[in-house]
Amino acid sequence: MKINNKNNEYEKDKKYSNDSTRKELLNDEKGNFSIILTSLILIGFLLLSIIILNVAINQERENGEIVSSNNFQYIVNDYIRNLPLIEHEALEDLSEEIIKDKRPSLDSKSDLKEIVDGKLSAKNKEYYENYGIQINSSLIAIENTSNPFSYKFKTHILSVKGDYSFEKIVSSDVDCIDLKDPVPILYLKDYHGLSYNESFYNYGNSLSEFLRSKGVENYSFYIDANSPLIIRKCPYDPYKHHGDDNGKIMKNCRDNGYYHESRDGACYLCRLEGKSGCEHYGFETFINPQKTNETGRVSACGSDHVIFSDDIYPGVEVIYNDEDRLKEILYLDPHGHKVKYGMSGF
Ligand SMILES: [Zn+2]
Ligand SMILES: [Zn+2]
Numbered sequence: 034m035k036i037n038n039k040n041n042e043y044e045k046d047k048k049y050s051n052d053s054t055r056k057e058l059l060n061d062e063k064g065n066f067s068i069i070l071t072s073l074i075l076i077g078f079l080l081l082s083i084i085i086l087n088v089a090i091n092q093e094r095e096n097g098e099i100v101s102s103n104n105f106q107y108i109v110n111d112y113i114r115n116l117p118l119i120e121h122e123a124l125e126d127l128s129e130e131i132i133k134d135k136r137p138s139l140d141s142k143s144d145l146k147e148i149v150d151g152k153l154s155a156k157n158k159e160y161y162e163n164y165g166i167q168i169n170s171s172l173i174a175i176e177n178t179s180n181p182f183s184y185k186f187k188t189h190i191l192s193v194k195g196d197y198s199f200e201k202i203v204s205s206d207v208d209c210i211d212l213k214d215p216v217p218i219l220y221l222k223d224y225h226g227l228s229y230n231e232s233f234y235n236y237g238n239s240l241s242e243f244l245r246s247k248g249v250e251n252y253s254f255y256i257d258a259n260s261p262l263i264i265r266k267c268p269y270d271p272y273k274h275h276g277d278d279n280g281k282i283m284k285n286c287r288d289n290g291y292y293h294e295s296r297d298g299a300c301y302l303c304r305l306e307g308k309s310g311c312e313h314y315g316f317e318t319f320i321n322p323q324k325t326n327e328t329g330r331v332s333a334c335g336s337d338h339v340i341f342s343d344d345i346y347p348g349v350e351v352i353y354n355d356e357d358r359l360k361e362i363l364y365l366d367p368h369g370h371k372v373k374y375g376m377s378g379f
Contacts (some may be wrong), residue, residue, distance in 0.1 A: 105197045108164050112156070113190070117205040119156065120172070120186045123148040124207060128305060131215045135222040137307030145302075146172045149186070168192045173202065177313045181300050182266055182292075183208040209264050209301035214292075214318070216299070217260060219307040220341045229262045233290060236260075240320065240340070244333055249345055251332040254364070260320040260337065261290025264301065273375035280353035280379060284361060287353070292316045293374075298338040309341035324359035328352070335364045351379045 127144055131137060138144045149172040157168040174187040186207045192199040217234045221227045226237025236258045244252035267286055269275055272293055275283040298317035299308045320335045333340055334348030348364030351371060355361075365371045371379075 101195075102197060105166070105194050105199075108160070108166055109168075109190075109192055109199050112160060112168060112192075113201075113203050115156065116186070116188055116203055117207055119152045120145075120149055120188075120205055120207045123152055124209060124301075125212055128209075128212050128215060131305055132213050132218055135218055137215070137219050138305045141302040141305040142175045144305075145175060149188075153188070164194075166192060166194045175302070177300060177302075178206075179314065180208075181294055181298075181314045181316045182210055182264070184302065210266060212264055212301070213262055214264055214304060216304050216307070216309055216337060216341055220309070232261065232263050233259045234262050236320075244340070244345070247345055249333045250347075251330065254322050254325070254330060254332040255320065256323060258320050258322045261292070261318050263290065264316075265289060265291050267291030267293050272373055276353075276375035276378060280376075283353040283363075283374065283376065287319065287321055287361070287363070290318065292318045295336075295338065298336070309338045319363055322362060322364060324357075324361055325350075326359055328360075330362075330364075332364045334366045334370065336370055339366075351376050353379060 123145055126148055127138065127141065153170045153172070157170060160166050160168050168190065169192075170188055170190045172186060173189045174185075176185040176187070178185055184207050186205045188203045188205065190199065190201050190203055217236075217240075218227065218229075221236070221239045221243055224239035224242050226242075227239040228235050228237065236255065238256055240258050241252045241254075241256045244255055268291070269282050269286055275286060293316055295315055295317035297310055298315040299311045300313040300315040303311035303313065303315065315338075317336045317338050320337060320340050322332065322335065328350065330350045331347050333345045339345055339348075346366060348366050348370070351363045351365050352360045353363065353376070363376075365374070365376060367377075371377050
């Protein structure tokens with residue numbers, strides 16, 4: 034029995050030991066399973082983290098590119114904004130040089146291209162030094178417009194910075210308002226007596242001598258005449274109103290030295306070449322002769338494109354201001370300029 038008991042115990046023991054082995058085994062499997070599960074979760078989490086991090090990095094890189102691209106565009110736009118100023122400055126430089134040297138430009142567009150391109154290349158160097166942006170630019174065309182006081186300057190721009198590039202032909206409006214009119218000085222450079230102050234030419238004997246050389250009768254009526262130096266656009270438009278208010282409009286126009294649109298007058302770029310008329314739509318002003326107390330006189334028509342031409346035709350006396358002892362007058366052709374400016378009744 035004892036033995037049996039022992040056996041039973043043994044059996045029991047055996048049973049027990051079998052049970053515990055299974056339990057251990059079971060525990061072991063559970064442990065492995067947990068480890069695998071934990072590992073999988075960890076790997077998943079890691080992968081997710083990497084993906085999120087990558088997205089974040091890419092996002093930041095993209096944002097960086099947008100900022101850098103906006104910055105590039107901003108600098109290029111700033112450059113373009115400067116073009117009309119640079120080109121107006123070039124036009125002014127050329128006109129000042131022509132007046133100083135009393136020598137016309139042989140080809141004002143090509144002279145302007147040279148000056149503009151020089152200024153652009155200095156500007157491009159400045160932009161490269163300040164912003165690291167490479168810009169190549171040059172003036173490719175200057176076109177007349179329907180407004181004779183304004184030109185279209187066309188500039189080719191090519192700009193590169195890293196991955197960014199920009200290429201465009203930019204059109205700028207460049208006007209000649211407030212610049213000097215070189216025509217009188219170019220026509221009269223060989224005659225004595227011409228001078229100018231900040232806004233008017235004073236002809237002294239120069240214009241009358243010039244008219245005498247052209248065979249104009251009554252050339253002496255233009256002794257001490259004057260005409261504008263600075264291009265200013267006449268605000269009294271339509272022009273036929275110059276006779277309004279008993280000639281007061283015309284007096285104001287002449288006192289201010291205004292210029293008027295004219296098919297016969299030269300445009301500004303042709304004036305720089307010493308021409309008083311050209312094939313473009315241009316402008317004209319008047320030469321104010323000396324004041325007079327006589328009436329009914331006739332001399333050369335006072336429009337500048339008539340005076341400074343090979344075809345000088347006569348004008349009759351038009352008195353637009355008769356307040357003083359000396360009358361203020363113009364000589365105008367009766368059927369042309371007198372009509373255009375509404376002075377037929379004068
Ligand atoms: Zn006017
Ligand atoms: Zn012209």
